[in-house]
Amino acid sequence: MRVAFSLLVFSYLLIHAIGLILFLRGFFPVSVKSQSRKNTVSEIPAEPSAGTKSNWTHLPPPLFKKTVILLIDSLRQDFVFGLKGKMHMPYMTQLLEKGTTHSFIAKAATPTVTMPRIKALMTGSIPGFIDVVMNLNSQELLDDNLLWQAKEAGKRVVFYGDNTWIKLFPNHFVEYDGTTSFFVSDFTEVDNNVTRHLDDVLSRNDWDILICHYLGLDHIGHLTGPYSHLVGPKLFEMDIVLKKIHTSLISKEEESLPNLIVVCGDHGMSETGSHGASSDEEIETPLVFISSAFERKNDSGKVPETLQQTDLTPTLAISLGLPIPRNNLGMLIHPVVEHELMRQQLRFFHLNGYQLSTLLRENVKSSETDVGVEQFKKAEKSHENWLKLYLEGNASEILKNLGNKVLKQYLNALMKLSSSLSKQVAEYDMYSMAVGAIISLEIFILLVLSFPNVLCSCAEFEVPLSSPFVSLLFYMMCLVLAAVHVIVCTSTEKVCFFCSISWVMAVAILTFISALCCIILSMLGKIVSKPKPPTMIQDSVSLWSEMDILLLMGTLGYVLSMGSSSLIEEEHQTWYFLVNTLCFVLAQDLCRKYFIVKKEKAHSLTHKSEEIEGVCIKEELKLKMLPLLARFLKDNEKLIALLSPWAILICCRLLRTLNQTGVQWMHRQDFGHWLTSSDHKAELSFLVAVSLVMIHLLIQGRCSSVSKIALAFGLLGVYSYRAATGHVLYPWEQTTKEISKGITEARFVYIFVLGVLITGIKDLLKSQVIYADPKTRSTSLWDVYCGLVLLAALLFRPHNLVVLVFCLMIQSTLTMFIWRLLKYNAVQVTLMHYWFGQAFFFFQVCLCILIV
């Protein structure tokens, strides 16, 4: 059977997508969820029955009158408990040392991105990765959550802060004001938007829950990192907010019930100021409970305990007198309810344990044998006994000790339940993953095998079919795979996606896998049996140059290294290494060209080609630079070409010292830190100015004159934007102005970016449609390129403008001297571009990406 190649590739892609979906479905397990949607008051379990005398079936009453949740985005653990906290948050420190507080380090789950963290705080569940993918445009949160419960219970919730909350919980707030985090460089306005409401709302008495989500710190982190001079003032501002809330709540506290303030962060901040991954700095957030109900303590030097971020959910639910959300994985934080009566404490833990064991029962088949469930049952029984004694009026010391024992039992049971639930979330569905991986692998092998056939003139591909041996193999494989499928699906305890799809589909996929395997085998057999023509062998030896081998091996090795987790974290090292090697091979190729080819008798040929190249460069340079410089370049072409790989190497080495990336060497002080620290503003300003001028010089060459001017203004705008945000100094006025947002300046630059891009694209379209003049086309392409570079210059951190300069410089060197002279083919050039691109990405480390 012969198939046209385009059809073949299309079907490959389709099948590959199926394999990929299967694999991803296995890799990203669905989060643990309860089937029925929300926990209602009627489903609340009664107190373990103590005869017939008392049956406490309703929910316990709230412990606190008003609750304020002060959520500060990207609040790292050491911003409160560490040196920074002591320095910049005096009120907080005073409360922690002498006040009535309970402080903890809450560990956030990955991904450490704001929206999943808000969800986790409110539902108590750990969202699977699939939730993140599905919910990029945050829709309403439909799972059982604290705010829904609060609304059902008739509590009035007020919210100020990040817009995400309003999208997640529409119609849940009686009063709200959302701020968008569209513009990252805005450090003040986002927070003023929240603070301006505080005086009003604190003076009123018509609310029960107040949530404030401050975004400023996160923006500072993204733009300037955790060591910036802006962090301190921001923390101080947060401290003042806390002081305001705390004093106002204390002043209004009456006899009835105390109030509660919860200070927390949704996630931390990495050493570069971003978040999303799973380093300790990103995971560990502070969690401080402040209430006059707590006992005053005097253990100032103590390190806060570590717990899970989800533990906040049941604690808040209990404190507010709400049912615990159904999907909650967290466990009640004991110190927060310590001051209550023993009977109540036991009741709280019973509620939490009941919820967790229900969730476990709904998600795990063999839940009855789970240690946690068993321990919970045991604890329930002793709780019952304790209650019997209590109701008999036995109020001695023995009762208290017994109560503490029951409490300990509950705590152990909760720990076990919580951990076995979390394990459920973290486990992969290996079977689906394996099936998906096998399909993808087979398709890949098939593609590789059929590729040589495609490259020769006949763009058709022969699918080998129906040899008796192969068909026998096919039936055998089908049988074996079906048997494996049945065995795996009947023996596994967990939920498995591939087992849960209908058996017709499963059989079809299994048949397909064996068919593909047989095709591959028969093709391999054909290739092996086919005698190779002798000329081909010799050709294939000489065809592969070192460059080809390096590019092929490097790319393949990189793909393979994705499988190892430790290599992903240090991916940049791989790229630096490969790019360096690439440069050395380039140097070797150049040496060979200039030293060795000349010695052989092909002198005339080289000379001729050199002449042609010289003419090319000359033409190029006439457009670009002064004729003097052009002559100099032409005369010393050999020298420059030989030196250029070394220049690139030195550039790369310099850039490496600029930003230390990766996890292992993160703590090392690098040049980037030195530049961004507030003492070296003058140096940074000089560097930025020089870089901007260099950028202009490097890229203006082949643009149209309009975009040249626009580019110049745009780069000027970039500088004034940086000056306005306080990163660099104004050259014209030395008076220190207060830090503004720089929105006007940024808009100014955006206008130029758009202008340049639009003119470029317009010209490009015109040249495509109306007349094909290669010169206009290249000019318009350069215009588009200009616009993109300008945009990059705006978005990069100031000290990374140097990276941009070096990047442009290396690129022009490569194109002008190396690739032209060595005549690489398109595939090689593309691969080299890709390698350099990867390396440069790591030189500047993901700064323009904004995940709030």
Place this chain on the structure above:
Amino acid sequence: MDETELRRMSVGHGFGVLAVVLSLCIPPLFLDDFSLLGTHVMWLCVCSAFVIAVNIILLLTLKPNPSYKRTSFGSKVNKFSKSCIYFFISCLVFHAVVFLYGAPLLESVPETFMFSVLLSSFITSRCLFILGPNFHAWVRVFSRDGAMCVWDHSLQITTLGSVLGAWFGAFPIPLDWERPWQVWPISCSLGATMGYAAGLLFGPLWIYWNRKKLTYKNR
């Protein structure tokens, strides 16, 4: 194909491997706290010294380079001093290259330099003893199809082995396995040594296998 030359070369290579092995075995007899990982710089010194010493002995006994045969004492001294300078320059060049690959500039300079000395003793010293301080000959040997005798081929193979070994040795350094040999430059120098030894061992075998294809036109 010169069978006797090949046999002589195999013997010489055997001694080369022996030098590497002895550099691990002999120093513990004289030094107390000598270990490959603990006192790595020391081992680097010893290993380079041993390799160079064996190369000198081989030069004097096997005489791979015919041009050494009829020379006066003065020119010998001249060549010797030239070789020393070449060796030193190659150490510096290797140091620079290793730095460009990402070795720290100010920290652990002795380690980096000793590593480059080791590489020089694996590569440059062999070049010097087989080809002499003659840069044009070096360029010829390391260009494609430039080998003219068995020794040239062996030089190519050992050089490739050492460089590739050092190159692959750098891969484990950033990984988070927390092993003692992941410290710079231990894994690189071990890789280079293994590559060198493998080149020495497999060089003669490779040449023997491909003896039909390797025809040297003019000696």
